[in-house]
Amino acid sequence: MKKNTYVIGFPRIGERRELKKALEQFWAGKITDKQLCDKASKQRKKHWLIQKEKGIEYISSNDFTFYDNMLDIAVMLNAVPARFAKINNNLERYFAMARGTQEILAMEMTKWFNTNYHYIVPELNDETAFCLNPEKIISEYREAKELGIKTKINITGPVTFCALSKIVGHNNNVFKYFGPVLSVYKELFAEIAKLDDNITVQIEEPLFVKDPSKEALNLLRESVSELCDVSKNINVVVATYFEHATEAVKILATTQVWGIALDFVYGSKNFEVLNVLNGKKLIVGIIDGRNIWKDDVDSSVKSLKAIAQKAGTENIIVSSSCSLLHLPYSTNNEPTSDVKELLSFAYEKLEEITTVAKLFYSKELTDKEKECLEKCRKANRAVFDKKKSSVKIASSVRKKSFSQRIAVQKRNLNLPLFPTTTIGSFPQTPKLRKLRRDHKKGLLATEKYEAEIEKYIEECVLAQEKIGLDVLVHGEPERNDMVEYFGEMLKGFHFTVNGWVQSYGSRCVKPPVIYDDVVRHDPMTVKWISHAQSKTTKPLKGMLTGPVTIINWSFVRKDIPRDDIAMQIAEALKNEIADLQAAKIKIIQVDEAAFKEGYPLRKENICNYEKWAVTSFKHTVSSAKPETQIHTHMCYSQFNDIIGTIESMDADVITVETARSGNKLLNVFKTTGYKNEIGPGVYDIHSPRVPSVEEFIEQITLRLQVVNGRRMWINPDCGLKTREWKEVTAALSNMVAAAEEIRSQFPQITTSARGSKFG
Numbered sequence: 001m002k003k004n005t006y007v008i009g010f011p012r013i014g015e016r017r018e019l020k021k022a023l024e025q026f027w028a029g030k031i032t033d034k035q036l037c038d039k040a041s042k043q044r045k046k047h048w049l050i051q052k053e054k055g056i057e058y059i060s061s062n063d064f065t066f067y068d069n070m071l072d073i074a075v076m077l078n079a080v081p082a083r084f085a086k087i088n089n090n091l092e093r094y095f096a097m098a099r100g101t102q103e104i105l106a107m108e109m110t111k112w113f114n115t116n117y118h119y120i121v122p123e124l125n126d127e128t129a130f131c132l133n134p135e136k137i138i139s140e141y142r143e144a145k146e147l148g149i150k151t152k153i154n155i156t157g158p159v160t161f162c163a164l165s166k167i168v169g170h171n172n173n174v175f176k177y178f179g180p181v182l183s184v185y186k187e188l189f190a191e192i193a194k195l196d197d198n199i200t201v202q203i204e205e206p207l208f209v210k211d212p213s214k215e216a217l218n219l220l221r222e223s224v225s226e227l228c229d230v231s232k233n234i235n236v237v238v239a240t241y242f243e244h245a246t247e248a249v250k251i252l253a254t255t256q257v258w259g260i261a262l263d264f265v266y267g268s269k270n271f272e273v274l275n276v277l278n279g280k281k282l283i284v285g286i287i288d289g290r291n292i293w294k295d296d297v298d299s300s301v302k303s304l305k306a307i308a309q310k311a312g313t314e315n316i317i318v319s320s321s322c323s324l325l326h327l328p329y330s331t332n333n334e335p336t337s338d339v340k341e342l343l344s345f346a347y348e349k350l351e352e353i354t355t356v357a358k359l360f361y362s363k364e365l366t367d368k369e370k371e372c373l374e375k376c377r378k379a380n381r382a383v384f385d386k387k388k389s390s391v392k393i394a395s396s397v398r399k400k401s402f403s404q405r406i407a408v409q410k411r412n413l414n415l416p417l418f419p420t421t422t423i424g425s426f427p428q429t430p431k432l433r434k435l436r437r438d439h440k441k442g443l444l445a446t447e448k449y450e451a452e453i454e455k456y457i458e459e460c461v462l463a464q465e466k467i468g469l470d471v472l473v474h475g476e477p478e479r480n481d482m483v484e485y486f487g488e489m490l491k492g493f494h495f496t497v498n499g500w501v502q503s504y505g506s507r508c509v510k511p512p513v514i515y516d517d518v519v520r521h522d523p524m525t526v527k528w529i530s531h532a533q534s535k536t537t538k539p540l541k542g543m544l545t546g547p548v549t550i551i552n553w554s555f556v557r558k559d560i561p562r563d564d565i566a567m568q569i570a571e572a573l574k575n576e577i578a579d580l581q582a583a584k585i586k587i588i589q590v591d592e593a594a595f596k597e598g599y600p601l602r603k604e605n606i607c608n609y610e611k612w613a614v615t616s617f618k619h620t621v622s623s624a625k626p627e628t629q630i631h632t633h634m635c636y637s638q639f640n641d642i643i644g645t646i647e648s649m650d651a652d653v654i655t656v657e658t659a660r661s662g663n664k665l666l667n668v669f670k671t672t673g674y675k676n677e678i679g680p681g682v683y684d685i686h687s688p689r690v691p692s693v694e695e696f697i698e699q700i701t702l703r704l705q706v707v708n709g710r711r712m713w714i715n716p717d718c719g720l721k722t723r724e725w726k727e728v729t730a731a732l733s734n735m736v737a738a739a740e741e742i743r744s745q746f747p748q749i750t751t752s753a754r755g756s757k758f759g
Contacts, residue, residue, distance in 0.1 A: 003057035004316075004357045006283050008202070008239060008261065009154060009323030010047050011346050012064045013502045015330060019043055020506040023066065027099075027506075027688075033091050040066065041143065048149050050347065055354035058200060058283075061140040061151035063323065066091075067098045067505045070164065071107075071120040073156050077184050078131045079165075081107065081123045098505060100687035108166060108660040109504060109686060111597050111635070113206060113242050115290075115326055116553055118504035122161065125168040130180040132187045141195055152200035153192060157238070158185050159219050160207040175219060182223055186230050193231030200235040202261070203227070209243035209267065210601045221251050228256035237261055241285060241322035243601040244269035253278045261285060264303065265321040274310035282311045285321035287352050292327060292499075292513065292555045294344040294379035295352045297359065304360045318357035324349055328499035328510075339494040339515055342379045352376065397618065400626040402650060402676055409629045409652065413539055413586060417746060418700070418714050418739045419470040421679070423633055423655060424543045424589065425482075425719035426460050426475035427728060436480060453478050454531055461535045463729065468736040471587060472540045474532035476721070480510075482545045482591060483553045487512035489524040490572055493554075504686070507722065512554045514565060520572030523579045530583045541631065542580040542588040544573055547616040552594035563612035570619040578623040589631035590620055590651070593718075596634060596642060614648045621651070631655065631679075635718060640668045647674065655679035657717040659699070660686075670706040678707050681717030682738075683731055688723070690730045696738030709746055714739045 013019050022039040025031045031039075044064050051059045065072050074080070075094060083104050087093035098120055100106030108121040137153060144151045162178050192199060203224070207216060220238075228236050235258035240248060244267030252260050253273075259281030262270045265288045274282075284307055286300045308316055330347035334340050344352060351372040358365055365373065398405070439449040460475030479485035487493035494513040503509050525542060533540045547569035551562055577588055595613065600606050621630045632651040639646065639656070646654065658665050658680045666680055682699040683691060691699070700714060714735060720728050 002314075004318055004361060005056050005353050006058035006261070006317045006319035007051060007056050007060065007324060007350065007353065008204075008241065008285070008289065008320050009060050009063035009325055010051060011325050011327065011329055011502065012043065012047070013329075013500065013508060014043050015333065016498070017500055017508055019066075020502075020508055023506040027095070033089075036066075036091070040064065044140065044143065045147060048144050048147060048151070051350060052149055054347075054350035056350055058152050058317070058319075059144070059149055060154045060202065061144050062137050062154045063325075064140065066094065068118075068120045069154075069156055070122060070161070071098055072136060073161055074120070074122040076133050076137065076188070077161075077181060078133055079122050079124055079128050081168075082127060100684065100689050102689045105689075106660060106684065106687045110661075113210075114597055114599060114601055115242075116501075116503055116509065116594065116597060117326065119164070122165040123168050124162075124165050124177045128177065128180075130177070130184050132184050132191070134188050134191045137188070138191060138195065141192075145196070150196065150199075152202050152237070154202045154204065155185075155188070157203040157205035157207075157220075158182050158223050159216055160205050162219075163207045163216065175215060178219055182226065185223070186226060189227050189230040189234060193233055197233050198235065199233060200237060200258070202237045202239050204239045204241075205248065206240050206242060208245045208248035209240050209263075211603055212247055217247060217251055220248060221255060224252065224255045224257050235259065237281070237283060239283070241266075241289070243267045244272075246270065246273045249273040250276055253280060259283055259317070261319060263321040264307070266290070271307070274307060277311055277315070279312070279315065281317060282307070282315050283317045283319045285319050286356065287318070287320045287349050289320040289322040289324050289349070290326050291558060292343045292345060293558055294342055294348075294376045295356065296380045297352065297356055297373055297376045300356045301359045304356070308360075313361075316360070318353055318360065320349060320353060326501060328496060328501055333498035334496055337494070339513060341375070342382060342515075343513070344376075345499070348372075398622060398624060398626070398650065402652065405626045405629075405652060406677070408627045412627050413629065415470055415539075417710065417743050418712060420714045420736050420739050421469060421471035421541070422464075422473055422716055422732070423719045424473050424476055424541070424591070425479070425721035426463075426473070426477075427723055427725050428477075428721045429725070432456060432477050436478070453528070457528060457532050458535050461532055461540075463725075464732075465536060465538070467729065467732045468740075469732065470538065472532070472536055472538050473543060474528055474540065476543060476719075478528055482593070482719070483550050484510060484512050486524060486545050486550060487514075487554070489522070490518050490520055490569070492516040492518040492568075509553065514551070514554050514556045516557075518565060518568040518572060520575055524576055526576075526579050526583050529580060529585055533583075533585060539586050542577075542585040544576060544588065544590045544620075546590045546592040546595070546632065547573060547620055548598060548613045549592050549594040552598040563616070566612055566616035567619060570616040573620040574623045577621065577628075581623070581625060581628055586627070587629045587631060588621075588624065589633060590617070591633045592617060592649075593633055593635040596639075599642070610642075610645050610648075614645060617649050629653065633718070639665055643668045643672050643674065647672075647676075651676065653677040653679060653713060655681065655713065655715050657681045658703070659684035659717045666703065666706045675711075677711045677713060679713030679715040680707060682714060683716035683735055685716050685718050685720055685723060688727055690727055691734060693734045693737045693741070696735050697741055700738055700742050704742075714742075 026036040084093050097107050109118045112119045158181050163174050237259040238257050239261035241263040253276045261283035263285040324346035328345040330345050331343050355369045355372045435452050438444040456477040457474050464472045494515050499510050500508040529542045547566045550569050600609050624630050629652045631653040633655045635657050680703045
């Protein structure tokens with residue numbers, strides 16, 4: 001029987017974040033290895049059965065992971081860095097690679113293409129002893145088979161794996177180890193071939209949506225050709241997503257691959273290569289795997305019919321555009337609202353896929369599918385008030401140049417060399433979360449709630465003064481999330497109750513939904529920031545989330561241009577900065593953690609994004625006086641190709657995550673002669689380990705090789721909300737002690753950094 005429905009991958013965190021809770025119990029020593037594995041098995045089985053029940057015929061195994069799929073592939077290849085080799089317990093070693101230990105640094109982490117999902121960056125070098133560890137892949141397939149479900153097996157492809165890995169050593173050729181990696185993949189395919197007859201393997205090669213090089217395309221041809229030759233009972237599907245992959249399609253069409261999975265939601269140019277498919281199965285990613293609006297079913301069916309005219313109706317399989325990992329689990333867990341009726345999460349996307357497929361193939365719908373169809377049609381007929389507000393951008397320039405501003409700021413702030421600060425948040429304790437939850441439910445009076453928040457702020461300020469930080473923050477106890485908090489203060493946002501999406505490991509976020517004009521009515525942060533500043537004579541940062549990050553970390557209404565929404569948010573934040581200045585706040589941080597994340601994957605689309613992204617940031621800070629110091633923060637990013645854009649943003653101080661990557665991300669700031677001030681992260685907040693004073697000194701000294709010491713700040717990588725107070729206090733105390741030692745040796749260390757006692 002022909003199979004017509006396909007899902008690239010499914011969320012693994014669980015309907016109620018069951019995996020998150022299990023992981024954190026395991027890390028806290030509250031459950032055993034076996035109990036964690038049992039809980040994971042229960043989750044996998046539940047998800048397989050749900051997809052089967054909803055009519056999905058190609059269901060994935062190996063899309064589950066305890067932490068990250070790229071890390072899983074590294075383990076499968078035995079690409080385990082030497083520093084972890086002495087850890088004998090497999091699970092303990094796995095989590096040490098992801099999170100580090102007190103003695104061992106974790107592996108680097110960065111964003112997965114243009115999403116908010118983080119992956120662990122594999123480390124490869126000449127000592128890597130590649131060999132096959134197929135147990136996870138084999139056991140999960142068998143686990144599903146016991147339920148009567150014959151899964152397709154998901155595997156990150158060898159070209160993407162190599163390209164996204166970190167080559168340790170002097171050779172920068174990312175494909176240096178492609179040969180040995182491909183050899184292990186071939187061994188894996190030989191093992192998979194023994195499992196069953198007619199197995200489908202989904203090789204994910206998203207690298208090819210990013211202007212692929214000729215070398216990468218040649219390696220794609222080589223890899224799929226050799227893997228297809230391993231066994232004739234494996235149907236090889238090569239999947240790309242997030243953009244078009246036209247160059248790769250032309251290669252794949254000439255190989256023996258059984259199918260090609262393409263994103264037709266975000267890769268419209270994929271329509272241009274339908275005439276070269278040579279009869280391959282076409283897995284059509286027509287249901288949006290990255291946004292939460294109900295599908296326009298009639299439009300999707302129309303598109304499928306247009307595709308079928310060139311690809312052949314018999315070759316089409318209906319799919320999600322990418323893994324549903326990037327969506328919340330189900331709207332069934334949401335309270336009734338007008339906006340809820342417009343939304344579709346991962347669970348509901350399954351219904352949309354089967355409904356669209358049946359309509360396309362003119363099959364009779366079940367009652368549930370008819371209900372899904374009517375809900376989708378109703379949602380797409382629903383229209384909110386059209387965008388009304390407009391924002392003038394004539395004033396989107398600060399009045400003085402950076403050199404003029406920084407001179408005034410240095411006189412007014414009177415900070416030492418290597419000023420120390422944090423990125424913003426302090427630990428969100430269980431007591432604090434319960435406090436906010438009880439207030440939101442009406443179980444705690446506002447007066448009592450605000451008194452408790454003020455008390456926590458005072459404790460944060462006191463703790464920072466004891467540690468000896470130079471620029472303080474209020475700790476953000478009133479904020480559940482850096483985007484959601486501001487959305488709650490602005491008109492035009494809707495908030496889910498259980499709309500959790502995995503960001504990395506056990507870390508989940510709950511993106512707001514932007515569905516209407518964004519308008520600010522009242523100050524959002526002034527009350528809490530002013531209270532904190534009243535408790536210290538040291539300068540204290542006002543903390544705002546920038547317009548680009550708010551958009552990139554929200555689900556945005558699909559019929560309103562993103563640049564229009566960005567300017568609406570920028571106008572609101574501009575007014576907030578004016579109010580903070582009136583409250584005598586001298587430093588204001590406008591976080592753009594997701595600035596790079598939102599970049600288009602194709603060069604041809606970058607210019608437009610940069611234009612509106614920079615304009616919205618500059619409009620946000622245009623109300624800042626010359627003496628007000630504007631900071632911004634960016635999460636894990638490659639800066640080489642956007643340094644000019646960063647210069648255009650013209651923040652007085654930029655802080656960046658570099659603790660796991662050393663100077664690799666920073667060299668461009670030196671080579672381009674970046675003039676503004678920089679705070680390169682020296683404390684990895686994604687790991688529970690506490691660096692020693694000596695380690696901080698080494699980190700700071702390393703940074704001085706590429707950053708001018710007179711323009712360098714000392715700070716952690718990111719906010720501290722996920723850490724515990726005992727870790728934070730110890731680590732920041734060591735960081736401040738290291739900064740003091742560096743000050744005492746400056747500038748001598750800048751001339752002999754590699755050979756000094758700090759090198």
